[in-house]
Amino acid sequence: xxxxxxVDVRQLELSTVPDPVIVDDGDVIVQVLAAxxxxxxxxxxxxxxxxxxxxTIMGHELTGRVVECGRAVRTLxxxxxxxxPFTTSCGTCWACELGLTSRCVRGQLFGWVQDGxxxxxxxxxxxxxxxxxxTLVHVPDELGDxxxxxxxxxxxxxxxxxxxLARVEPGNAVAIVGSGPVGLLxxxxxxxxxxxxxxxxxxxxxxxxxxxxFGAIAVNVTDGEAAGDPEGGGPEGDVIARxxxxxxxxxxxxxxxxxxxxxxxxxxxxxxxxxGGTIAAIGVHTEPHLAVSPGELYDRNLTYAAxxxxxxxxxxxxxxxxxxxxxxxxxxxxxxxxxxxxxxxxRRLAExxxxxxxxxxxxxxxxxxx
Numbered sequence: 331x332x333x334x335x336x337v338d339v340r341q342l343e344l345s346t347v348p349d350p351v352i353v354d355d356g357d358v359i360v361q362v363l364a365a366x367x368x369x370x371x372x373x374x375x376x377x378x379x380x381x382x383x384x385x386t387i388m389g390h391e392l393t394g395r396v397v398e399c400g401r402a403v404r405t406l407x408x409x410x411x412x413x414x415p416f417t418t419s420c421g422t423c424w425a426c427e428l429g430l431t432s433r434c435v436r437g438q439l440f441g442w443v444q445d446g447x448x449x450x451x452x453x454x455x456x457x458x459x460x461x462x463x464x465t466l467v468h469v470p471d472e473l474g475d476x477x478x479x480x481x482x483x484x485x486x487x488x489x490x491x492x493x494x495l496a497r498v499e500p501g502n503a504v505a506i507v508g509s510g511p512v513g514l515l516x517x518x519x520x521x522x523x524x525x526x527x528x529x530x531x532x533x534x535x536x537x538x539x540x541x542x543x544f545g546a547i548a549v550n551v552t553d554g555e556a557a558g559d560p561e562g563g564g565p566e567g568d569v570i571a572r573x574x575x576x577x578x579x580x581x582x583x584x585x586x587x588x589x590x591x592x593x594x595x596x597x598x599x600x601x602x603x604x605x606g607g608t609i610a611a612i613g614v615h616t617e618p619h620l621a622v623s624p625g626e627l628y629d630r631n632l633t634y635a636a637x638x639x640x641x642x643x644x645x646x647x648x649x650x651x652x653x654x655x656x657x658x659x660x661x662x663x664x665x666x667x668x669x670x671x672x673x674x675x676x677r678r679l680a681e682x683x684x685x686x687x688x689x690x691x692x693x694x695x696x697x698x699x700x
Contacts, residue, residue, distance in 0.1 A: 332693075333387045333454030334672045339377035340680075342388065342673045350450065350458035355402035358462040360412060364476040365452040366391030367675055367689045368416075368484060369510050369591075370614040371441070375676055378616040381444045389453030389691075390416035390440035393469060393479040397456070405463045412466040413483045413649070414459060415641030416440055418449070421464030431642035436461065453672055455693045467645045473653050477663050477690040481515070482652045485688070486659070487644035488612055489515035489589075490651070493523050495635045496585040496610035500524030505573055505583040506546065507599045508590035509537040511662055511688040512612060516587045517544045518655065529573050529583065531598065536685050540661060547576055573602040582607060589613050593621035603632060611636035665689045 335345040350359055368391055373379040375388075393413040396406050406412065419426050419434035426434050438460065441451025450457065459465055469479045489512050498504055504520040506513045509532035520528045521544075530541035531549045538548035549572050574580045582604030588595050591613025599609045600622045609632060620634075627634055652659060664687040667675055672691045679686055 331455040332669055333450075334389065334669065334691075335384075336374060336382050336386045336388060337384055340375060340677075342375065342676055344670055344673055345385075347385075347387065347454070350456050352398060352400045353458065354460060355400040356461055356463065357400040358396050358403055358406055358459050358466070359398040360392070360394040360414075360457050360459055360466075361397045362392050362394040362452055362455060362457055362693055363411075364393050364480045365389050365454075365691045366480045366484065367453070367672065367679060367691065369512070369679075372676070372680055373614060373616055376680060383443045383446065383448075386441065386443040386448070387450035387452075387454050387457075388441050389451035391480050391484045392440070392452035392457060393476045393483070394457070396466075400462070403462055406466060411469045413469050413479045413645065414440070414452070414466055415487070415645055416484045417641065418459065418461045418465045419642045420461050421642075426464075429640055429643045431640040432638045433640075453669065453691055455669070465642060467642075467649065470649060470653060473649065473656060475656060475660060477666055478652050478656045478659050479649075480690055481511075481659055481662070481688070482645060482648035484639075484641060485511045486515050486651060487641045487648040488512050488639040489519045490644050490647055491639040492516045492587045492589065492610050492612040493519035495612065495637065496520075496587050496608050498523040498525055498585050501526050502584040503577045504528045505586040505599065505602045506530045506541075507586060507588045507595045507602075508532060508613065509534065509541045509548075510589060513587070513589035514540055514544055514662055514687070515659070516589055516612075517541055517546045518651070518658075520585070520587065521545050522651075525585075527576060529576050529602075531569065531573065531602075534682060534684060536664075537687060540687060543661065544658070549573055569598070570601045577604070581605075584608070585610070587612065591615045593617050596621040600626065600632065603630075606631045608633040608635065612639065663688045663690050667691055669693050
């Protein structure tokens, strides 16, 4: 089969690799119908995370059809259309019982093989899914768009988790730091929980345009620095002051959802929050130290919450949103590309190309749209 494989930093290949096979009785093999490229896929691509084996198949966002089942599989059948969270989970360990399915003691992250151990990813024609009964979820028939179903397994669930982690309540003012796919969906998640106003912060005009259509107030960091730079300004003035201007008495937002995963984004989230506010960090961080001191959290009575989304737990709710708002969510998918175009799509995403939001790959060579 064909698959996008890791070679080295900033080097991927469209490779021909062996088809996956059943290893354990609880496995299934899924024919991939659509696979997303996630912002966190860029971490090993750019060298921010190290350890990925050469030849690892990339990607952890997928929807597809079951084509083979292990002997112990009970809830799935050949032909079922399914969506996967980005990690597998057993459903019975202490972590799963607490709802932390992404910390399952037997769980594995799709697309991470290190020192010969791990699980290959979904940017391929087929993928092996261990612990299939407790990992995969049937895609409802009324959700006909496979690309939108992909969103439910990661970025949409993560956005819902971010609003939960931030404890967004009716009447809140909420800042979303970063308007990538997770941040844009976090706009919808915050509004669904009753936020009075949501302020989206980014540097990319096309993303902020989507944020406004999703119901947010857009604040553009116009000096060319990365989203989340607390010193960012430009002709529109200081980003922090502009955010605070949209809050009661200019005191700052009640909740900030940081969806970038950088020290600068952390500083912005902290800076725009009011005293007693909550910061929820759902971006994947690779820096060695937290960009806010314990003293600052103490002095301003801030709550800082962080963590990997329990994507399997969030999947049913995410699918409900995808069914209800599917047409709107489809706007987030700027490019639907064939698998053969995926290697170049990584480069374009890493360069933050204007007009790129969410890229979804299919196993067909031909682009579905651009």
